[in-house]
Amino acid sequence: MQKLTFVIGANAAGKTYFIEHYLANEKAVVLDVYDYQQKVYDEHGNKELITFEEQFRCLKKANEKHLHDIINELKQGNNVIAEQTFFKAKRRIAYIDEIRNEMDVKIEVYVMHPSNERWIENSKKREDIKNIEVYENQKKQMEFPNPAEGFDAIFEVIDDEIILRMDDIKPEIVKQARQELTEENTRIRREDEREHKHRQLIESMNTRPFWHYCEVCGKKEFITAKEALDAGWDYPPHFGEFGLLGPRTCGNCSLKDTLFWKVHTEFPLPIVINEQLTPEEKIIWQRIKAEPESLLEEK
Ligand SMILES: [Zn+2]
Known part of the structure; x- marks a missing residue:
């Protein structure tokens, strides 16, 4: 043996x-x-x-x-x-x-x-x-x-x-x-199942329509990423990544009016500090952090 x-x-x-x-x-x-x-x-x-x-x-x-x-x-x-x-x-x-x-x-x-x-x-x-x-x-x-x-x-x-x-x-x-x-x-x-579902959801964001919220003028549209790109939106997945700080604007608004800009130009470190946000910015940041789920249904 x-x-x-x-x-x-x-x-x-x-x-x-x-x-x-x-x-x-x-x-x-x-x-x-x-x-x-x-x-x-x-x-x-x-x-x-x-x-x-x-x-x-x-x-x-x-x-x-x-x-x-x-x-x-x-x-x-x-x-x-x-x-x-x-x-x-x-x-x-x-x-x-x-x-x-x-x-x-x-x-x-x-x-x-x-x-x-x-x-x-x-x-x-x-x-x-x-x-x-x-x-x-x-x-x-x-x-x-x-x-x-x-x-x-x-x-x-x-x-x-x-x-x-x-x-x-x-x-x-x-x-x-x-x-x-x-x-x-x-x-x-x-954990594997959760991971798998999340990957599938991220993948689906390339083709499914979802809510696009302009953080500057408040415009919102239920459109696909392709439609958003054609209309001049700065929005994931084409610009930046879901869940990470970046501009969320429609084709008419400016990067310089975004939370992303404020954090990068006014904060000592490029990190979001909740206490330093206005109530409107808090809502924007909450929504970004909860992406892509936060974009599936109208708020
Ligand atoms: Zn706008």
């Missing part, structure tokens, strides 16, 4: 070193989730401007690819060593459930728990030297693996000591984790 060995723990906990020095005899394919994360982030592009949700999605995608390759290697008859952080029981259970569904395999885990001194030593060897508080925080996040999660053996590695640590079986951990995973998946599905 093939063996799958997880080596888990914080950054700079010594996972790679441990694999090279203690698990070299396993003759296993090593799959490090970090490589998958780097690849997904590269595909995503700008890592500096990534939102929390995008980051979550990237990590999720990396895990999916990592898991996929683990299963593939096991199916080909290879032993596998998988490097992961795996602080949370639910992340481990998501893997184990899927693997156990596919095949019969022996699963072990080594939890890297170096002393603070050792961690600092490791961290210095790397380029990304971090504060010891980072490690202490990550240590607190670690939910120590429980046999109920489906491990055949659980080891704790403290510096150079390897200790078999099989805590009392706690089935409630698994129950709770599965419930959290279900909730997480529901949330993701809803």
Whole structure:
């Protein structure tokens, strides 16, 4: 029977070193989730401007690819060593459930728990030297693996000591984790649906008629983007973007009388500050922020 060995723990906990020095005899394919994360982030592009949700999605995608390759290697008859952080029981259970569904395999885990001194030593060897508080925080996040999660053996590695640590079986951990995973998946599905609907709505704005409000003279017309363009309107999608500050004028009015102009020429920073707006401007800004939905029905 093939063996799958997880080596888990914080950054700079010594996972790679441990694999090279203690698990070299396993003759296993090593799959490090970090490589998958780097690849997904590269595909995503700008890592500096990534939102929390995008980051979550990237990590999720990396895990999916990592898991996929683990299963593939096991199916080909290879032993596998998988490097992961795996602080949370639910992340481990998501893997184990899927693997156990596919095949019969022996699963072990080594939890890297170096002393603070050792961690600092490791961290210095790397380029990304971090504060010891980072490690202490990550240590607190670690939910120590429980046999109920489906491990055949659980080891704790403290510096150079390897200790078999099989805590009392706690089935409630698994129950709770599965419930959290279900909730997480529901949330993701809803978010995807919302995103999809929004994209469809934005797409439809190219062809459907919608309300065009001139913020200067108050004129309003229920027309398509093409008709608005021909009539000289400055309006998304041809000018600017829905939901972002920009001029909203008919063909007869001037850019210089818009909220956009005021914010860019009179405000210290080109940011809308609600308190500095007149009641009329507040209405205009509310409508812009709520686009394109705010343009579908007459107000
Ligand atoms: Zn006008």
